[in-house]
Amino acid sequence: MNVNHRRALARGTALAGALALALxxxxxxxxxxxxxxxxxxxxxxxAGGEITVWAWEPTLEAVVEDFEAEYPNVDVELANVGTGNDxxxxxxxxxxAGDGVPDVAQVEYYALPQFAIGESLADxxxxxxxxxxxxxxxxxxxAVQQADGIYGLPMDxxxxxxxxNEEVFTNLGLEVPTTWDEYLEAxxxxxxxxxxxYIANDTGDAGFVTSMIWQAGGQPYAVDGTDVTxxxxxxxxxxxxxxWQTLLDExxxxxxxxxxxxxYQGLGNGTIATLTIGAWMPANLESGVExxxxxxxxxxxxxxxxxANATAENxxxxxxxxxxxxxxxxxxxxxxxxxxxxxxxxxxDGGAFPATVAELESEQFVNKxxxxxxxxxxxxxxxxxxxxxxxxxxxxxxxxxANSVFNDTVGQAYVGETTLQEGLADWxxxxxxxxxxxxxxxxx
Amino acid sequence: xAPIVPAQGLMAPARRSNPRSWQGWGFVxxxxxxxxxxxxxxxxxxxYISVFRQQLVGGTSFVGLENYQRAxxxxxxxxxxxxxxxFLLVQVPIMLGLALxxxxxxxxxxxxxxxxxxxSIFLPYAVPAVVAALMWGFMYGTRFGLVGNLNDALGTTxxxxxxxxxxxxSIGNIVTWEFVGYNMLIxxxxxxxxxxxxxxxxxxxxxxxxxxxxxxxIPAIRGALVxxxxxxxxxxxxxxxxxxxxxxxxxNAITTSFTPNLYAYSLSFSGQQYNYSATVAIxxxxxxxxxxxxxxxxxxxxxx
Numbered sequence: 001m002n003v004n005h006r007r008a009l010a011r012g013t014a015l016a017g018a019l020a021l022a023l024x025x026x027x028x029x030x031x032x033x034x035x036x037x038x039x040x041x042x043x044x045x046x047a048g049g050e051i052t053v054w055a056w057e058p059t060l061e062a063v064v065e066d067f068e069a070e071y072p073n074v075d076v077e078l079a080n081v082g083t084g085n086d087x088x089x090x091x092x093x094x095x096x097a098g099d100g101v102p103d104v105a106q107v108e109y110y111a112l113p114q115f116a117i118g119e120s121l122a123d124x125x126x127x128x129x130x131x132x133x134x135x136x137x138x139x140x141x142x143a144v145q146q147a148d149g150i151y152g153l154p155m156d157x158x159x160x161x162x163x164x165n166e167e168v169f170t171n172l173g174l175e176v177p178t179t180w181d182e183y184l185e186a187x188x189x190x191x192x193x194x195x196x197x198y199i200a201n202d203t204g205d206a207g208f209v210t211s212m213i214w215q216a217g218g219q220p221y222a223v224d225g226t227d228v229t230x231x232x233x234x235x236x237x238x239x240x241x242x243x244w245q246t247l248l249d250e251x252x253x254x255x256x257x258x259x260x261x262x263x264y265q266g267l268g269n270g271t272i273a274t275l276t277i278g279a280w281m282p283a284n285l286e287s288g289v290e291x292x293x294x295x296x297x298x299x300x301x302x303x304x305x306x307x308a309n310a311t312a313e314n315x316x317x318x319x320x321x322x323x324x325x326x327x328x329x330x331x332x333x334x335x336x337x338x339x340x341x342x343x344x345x346x347x348x349d350g351g352a353f354p355a356t357v358a359e360l361e362s363e364q365f366v367n368k369x370x371x372x373x374x375x376x377x378x379x380x381x382x383x384x385x386x387x388x389x390x391x392x393x394x395x396x397x398x399x400x401x402a403n404s405v406f407n408d409t410v411g412q413a414y415v416g417e418t419t420l421q422e423g424l425a426d427w428x429x430x431x432x433x434x435x436x437x438x439x440x441x442x443x444x
Numbered sequence: 445x446a447p448i449v450p451a452q453g454l455m456a457p458a459r460r461s462n463p464r465s466w467q468g469w470g471f472v473x474x475x476x477x478x479x480x481x482x483x484x485x486x487x488x489x490x491x492y493i494s495v496f497r498q499q500l501v502g503g504t505s506f507v508g509l510e511n512y513q514r515a516x517x518x519x520x521x522x523x524x525x526x527x528x529x530x531f532l533l534v535q536v537p538i539m540l541g542l543a544l545x546x547x548x549x550x551x552x553x554x555x556x557x558x559x560x561x562x563x564s565i566f567l568p569y570a571v572p573a574v575v576a577a578l579m580w581g582f583m584y585g586t587r588f589g590l591v592g593n594l595n596d597a598l599g600t601t602x603x604x605x606x607x608x609x610x611x612x613x614s615i616g617n618i619v620t621w622e623f624v625g626y627n628m629l630i631x632x633x634x635x636x637x638x639x640x641x642x643x644x645x646x647x648x649x650x651x652x653x654x655x656x657x658x659x660x661x662i663p664a665i666r667g668a669l670v671x672x673x674x675x676x677x678x679x680x681x682x683x684x685x686x687x688x689x690x691x692x693x694x695x696n697a698i699t700t701s702f703t704p705n706l707y708a709y710s711l712s713f714s715g716q717q718y719n720y721s722a723t724v725a726i727x728x729x730x731x732x733x734x735x736x737x738x739x740x741x742x743x744x745x746x747x748x
Binding site: 085089092093096114117118203204226256257260261262265397398400401404405407408411412414415417434437438439440 | 499500501502585587588607608692693695696697699700701710713714715716717718
């Protein structure tokens with residue numbers, strides 16, 4: 001009832017917007033109210049209103065300021081209700097309660113299908129997103145499309161690369177690894193030279209493991225509507241599991257959780273020598289690891305086969321318009337401004353890694369020298385990685401849940417209770433049961 | 445008051461033929477309304493949603509007692525229950541034993557600086573559980589925490605308190621630290637009301653301090669002991685804050701179904717299984733009630 005009421009309200013607003021357009025721009029062709037033409041956006045923005053945005057991306061603050069300055073009738077309330085899972089919990093609660101739902105929410109690519117299939121997010125294709133084909137790099141663009149709709153505009157992307165502390169490698173006379181075999185050798189050398197030093201930290205991270213399997217060519221998830229296949233027995237998964245099991249067995253990974261105080265210290269003092277992570281990392285290193293200034297460099301992701309150049313996406317998120325929003329046109333207008341309009345440059349200047357082709361290919365972006373990285377043109381490596389992302393990867397329509405039980409299953413391998421392969425089999429079983437329970441048809 | 449007035453109006457004609465007076469309801473009404481709203485309504489609502497099942501695909505359907513059936517055969521739920529039961533059997537006796545010891549020591553009158561001890565042992569109870577868990581979490585760290593510092597200073601390799609094998613004991617340590625003072629205060633106040641004439645009589649009869657403790661003090665505070673035990677049982681079964689906070693430090697040691705409450709929380713918030721979560725919460729509530737009641741019956745029967 002409430003929803004119907006809101007829909008009616010939204011329709012009313014659309015109608016009012018169309019009417020205003022007809023009055024102001026008389027020459028406009030006869031478009032229907034259900035699918036407003038892109039020109040509508042201006043009139044919606046002129047009419048103004050209030051929207052609430054839930055996001056943790058720090059560069060959005062400047063975007064909101066610029067946006068409000070340009071469209072004084074629009075009032076954007078930006079709220080940070082938590083990062084990642086914390087926000088999804090809050091969002092799910094608000095949606096379940098049918099009250100306090102924001103108009104726009106930041107949703108990571110892995111979580112987008114879950115919200116889209118739950119009909120919590122609006123299909124923004126008819127609002128103008130359908131015409132943005134080609135604006136974004138293929139990985140993120142396909143990540144926001146589910147079944148027959150577009151459920152968000154890519155805000156940033158995370159093509160992976162190898163961030164490494166050059167000092168550690170030069171001191172030990174080590175080459176920067178280009179394959180995972182070389183990576184394993186380097187891991188042994190680093191740990192042998194200093195028992196407190198490790199090539200990387202890892203306490204079991206679902207996002208990292210799925211990205212690694214992605215790069216190795218594995219496709220454990222296949223989703224076709226409500227038919228889902230979960231299969232962690234393919235070759236790509238095996239490649240990753242074998243190498244990583246060796247690293248775990250030989251205690252070559254620091255048992256330090258990412259984003260902890262110990263982690264930041266380790267990144268600064270050389271006891272965590274590398275990070276295989278998404279392209280959004282530089283800004284985090286600059287702000288969080290001052291001790292590492294001048295020491296860090298970026299190299300392409302190590303490969304499973306020498307000479308290859310496969311990469312994967314790690315993290316990255318979109319801005320989505322919620323189904324419960326009473327003013328979807330205005331909400332979408334903000335999203336487009338932030339992610340495909342003037343907001344993109346503002347965010348790039350703030351250190352974000354964009355998902356738009358134009359910015360990724362611009363000379364200014366690619367040739368920017370990063371003082372923190374010893375003057376290296378970091379974006380060259382990262383933009384290159386963005387073009388080499390392995391195609392065909394899909395996340396589960398209930399990936400948020402799946403990731404929440406990752407440490408219950410696969411995580412046990414990191415504390416020596418089981419092996420990675422067995423842990424992945426347990427994870428597969430748990431997520432299969434959940435999927436079937438939720439009305440999907442899940443096969444292995 | 446609002447709902448009461450029409451009720452009186454309706455009942456007015458009945459009063460003439462029936463001598464029973466409904467005026468009493470006017471007095472208990474306000475209380476009953478609040479009671480129904482804040483105590484009964486949530487329970488009724490939980491019961492209501494526990495007989496449905498909401499799916500991501502297919503929406504909500506009535507499933508009767510299916511959720512209960514599932515919970516009773518859910519290995520994750522039972523392993524969580526076994527874990528908190530183990531916690532209860534080990535941690536609660538230690539905590540209450542320590543609290544009793546401290547209370548007796550302070551009550552003995554032979555302790556120098558007794559108010560200082562009383563306040564400093566009670567102080568941890570004033571620290572919010574979340575802060576306490578965070579604080580201990582940092583101390584447990586084997587790299588930069590207290591354990592790490594000890595290792596560095598003494599050249600030892602202490603076992604990691606956040607490893608799967610030790611995490612329950614580590615949590616027990618935190619909970620004991622938090623609640624010894626609280627229980628001590630209950631025992632101490634019970635000890636203070638024992639008439640001193642009993643002690644004098646005992647002394648005249650030649651009883652030593654330990655005899656006085658065994659024959660006078662402990663029997664006299666049996667009621668307080670039973671109450672403290674019941675509180676502790678409920679607290680153990682509801683274990684949530686400490687594991688939930690430590691989870692970010694030891695994600696592999698503390699699973700999402702580590703304790704029944706944590707399990708209900710994860711089901712609801714990461715899995716969106718609100719219905720099943722309500723079921724788990726109800727079953728857990730019933731089990732806690734039964735055990736607390738049994739303890740109370742036993743404790744009181746011996747007293748009589």
